[in-house]
Amino acid sequence: MTSTATTTSPLSKQLARFEEIRVGGAQYLDHLSAGDREAIPLLVQVGKLFDQIYIRQRWSANEALHAHVQKQNDSRLALGLQLFKGPWGLDDEKFIKSVQEGGQETIHIPHEPPVHGNFYPDDIKQEEYLAWVAGLEGQAKINAEGYYHVVKRDATTGLLYTVPYSEEYKDFLVPASELMKQAARLVSDQSLAKFLKSRAEAFISNEYVQSDVDWLRISKDSPLDVTAGPYENYTDKLLSIRTAYEFLLHATDFESSAILAKFSSRLQDMEDQMPVDDLYKAKDLHPPAIITVNQLYSGGDVAVPMTSAYNLPNDEAPIKIAGSKLVIIKNVQQSKFAKVLLPIAEQVLEKDQLKKVDFEAFFQHVLMHEVAHSLGPHFLVREKEKKVRTALEEYHAAFEEAKADIAGLHAVALLLKDGTLAGGPDAESFYMTYLASAFRSIRFGITEAHGLGQAMQFEYLMEQGGFAYDAETRKFRVVMDKIEDAVKSLTTEILVLQGDGDKQKVKAFADKYGIISPAVKQALANLEDLGIPVDVYPRYGILEDGTV
Template sequence: MALHSKDVLTNIINRYAPIPLGADLSDFTENEKIALSKLVDAGKLIERIYVRQKWKGNEALHDQLRNSTPHDEKALMVFNLLKGPWDRVDGLVFHNLPNIPPHKPEGGNFYPEDMSKEEFESWVKTLPEEQQKKAKGFYHVVRRREEDSGEGKKGELCLKPYSEEYNDLLVEASKLLRESSELVHDESLSTFLRTRADSFLSNEYLNSEIDWLNISKESRIEVTVGPYEVYTDELFSIKSAFEFYIHARDFPFSKTLEKFSSSLQEVEDSLPVPDEYKSKDLKATPIIVVNQLFAAGDVAVPMTAAYNLPNDEEAIKRGGSKLVIIKNVQEGKYQNILDPIAKSVIALDQLRYLSFDAFFTHVLLHEVAHSNGPHYTIGPHPVTVRSRLQEYHSAIEEAKADITGLYAAAHLLKTGLLTAPSIEQFYVTYLASAFRSIRFGIKELNYILSQGGFAYDPTTLRFSVNFASAASAVSNLTREILIMQGDGDKGRVKEFIDKYGSIRKEVKETLERLENEGIPIDVRPLYEISKELNLTL
């Protein structure tokens, strides 16, 4: 039986432009290179954990693809790109196999597939306070007690820590991190690797999160590993997925961006919202620029160009956050995606404003902006915004970061903290980039079009920035999103997403044109570390 359509697989692969990713490792010691090899091995284990987290049948499907005869390289490549059998454009890819749902289960493999939201919420109310925190927290899956199940009867829900659920993989990953810690040159990185190894076995992540934040600016190697993002949990946006990155630090670029870390409170104070929606004690965010060497786990396409971690509100309270900008991935996205999109959709007289520096800086400000605005609801009994907005939190948080980052660019230019790129370059590059990100569900473009900040010419079939009204549209959207988050009004957020989430006719036609022109929607990595260290990836 055919597992897939060859045409579908080819189309998916062609949508992602291959880019070589690596860095000059000539300054690395032999011990550091051995450490990198061990870390890659740990990353392969993290990959297996995430495959398990995405869907309960994912591991078996992956094994079936790997063990198929003859070996199907295209099928494996697509699975590894998507981390499962579903594509955002084509839906279910491996459609001829039985027992694969047409869409990824909303709760991934963090909850029983037959569990409803109502059952979960009713069960949580019966738990002691500490257990309620774990049920709504990052590091426990929800399962059913098998001994309570019977004919026609569902077992009672129960909690299981990640350290038990993924013990078969975490024990070996912990061992590899500990061995790597003895080989790396930088003591602060060594400390993080040791304490993160301990976290895998204890299920306590707070201390190792602080150690990650404290990795020295002098470390040549930057490692991010652990359960972080909650996008795979589309049911409640509370369960974190395992991811893994190895980067080489870009010291000159990191140095030039240090000025942005001190501007976080300045931007916060300027936000177009009442004071109660603003934070008063934001910690300066360390910003580092890196070149990616290897990634695994929760790193399905589209490729991450930057990240601001941790997401755990307790860790942020105690240690702040850290922003990692991935330079070589950004360069690949700009050259292969953004530049050709702009040449197809942007008004010819505004193409001169397209700028890699504007793209790079906006990605940076997008990640910084995750720290801006309310993370707890406003009022006498604050709770996390995440817990109120649940399945809508991730979408509205990404939109917040995108638009607040653009607002921040204008503010920093106005105050002189930023002197370049120009605001015209920011707006035009953002408009072009919107046609890249809208293919993955981020649709602030619709709001700004409705406000007159962007315009469409049906004669030329091209879009342009209305510089006279773009700033007010950006400010209005920033205000709306931040207030919705602070109020924790899930119903209002749903209405907002429903209103602006549909794709307008002219945008849909433009996206179809981009597809017909064969412009990739993102990039896929070719890791050069495999050749450098003679590894099999």
């Protein structure tokens, strides 16, 4: 019997768009106790189990494909699957042909990843799901609309039903739970130990609120920081509801954390100054805890592009109890800036503005992006019990990323004016670095939430005159006397669209602005021709330095 999983030319194209970086390593472990060091290998094993969970969540035939590729002697194909966690790369481009054995197709790979991931039956339609949910009541309805249950179809009756994550992924969650409990007995910080124990219990009970609260209350003095659980819903493009498991292990950067903590206390003030009616503003916001870390290891839903910051949890229930937590991954950000953003800026910006591109402006805007996820309406202004994510459905992720970007940039302007950011980058640096970074995000593809969100921002700001393009030089520039008003206008538009929850208006906005104009296409093609990486991917130092 012959067996082939023939690679196609898109694989080489996809791999060429990423540059390997060394992440973490022994240099970040000097301040750890012996127990912390002993816990690291156990936690890395949890991350590897989460890889297996996410492979299952990504697509119904993904496990079979990964198992097949493991038998092949093809390191490039294995790397592609490692980076993307499935057979589709940027722009959802398929880079593996369907698998054949003995002349028969045994694993059919769709041209594009299924919008429902592997959270729903492969044959489901959104209309069927919504009609089914409408007929449910009580706990059954909560489970069907919740973050932590998959939807199945009864093979005999054809009826839909839910299965808790604790059952669906039991083969991975049970050993992960035991490893987390072992690590909890070793780590030096007791608040981290409490989280590890409660999260281990959540893997079995499928109740995540208390362990989310415990995660939010990990002490800023903990030398290790661990994020482990079902959080992001980007894989569920059908409804943006079901969450994927991700794992991130970090060493705390105490010096940078102290510098950034000052932003947290300004959250309500920034919300109060958002350019919308009070109906669209949240009250009594919990300031997010802010920490800066250096990544040691990651697993699960961590496909490229690499995460450089995150604001969690997304579940509104623990947020109401204990707020949110903003994690800034400094070593990953530094690599992205040096390997990706600066080379892009050199090609797309006018020379006089290139000199204003600055790491601190990039770093602080990423921070403000994550803070801004807490800003604005999370429930509709006229249907107080209905979540924005429920109303916007498949558009929610892109608009939430656009909101965080643009509201964060608007907040930066406010903080510059009141002196909070005195002594750091000026307004020109923030806007010009943001313009260069826009190309970095759009290169992820407009089928991806961050890429679509950035494309909408870019085209809107071009229309408003905040950005300009010179057809002779083929370069872009920030128009300083227009950019601030353009950013303010877009912030208003997006917050109102979210708060009103009118999906048709949201779709119309996305259709109008979620495009790539000819000038931008040409610039992107030039970046590709020059071989400038789209992003970076990790080689973990702790796996090389004898730590694990």
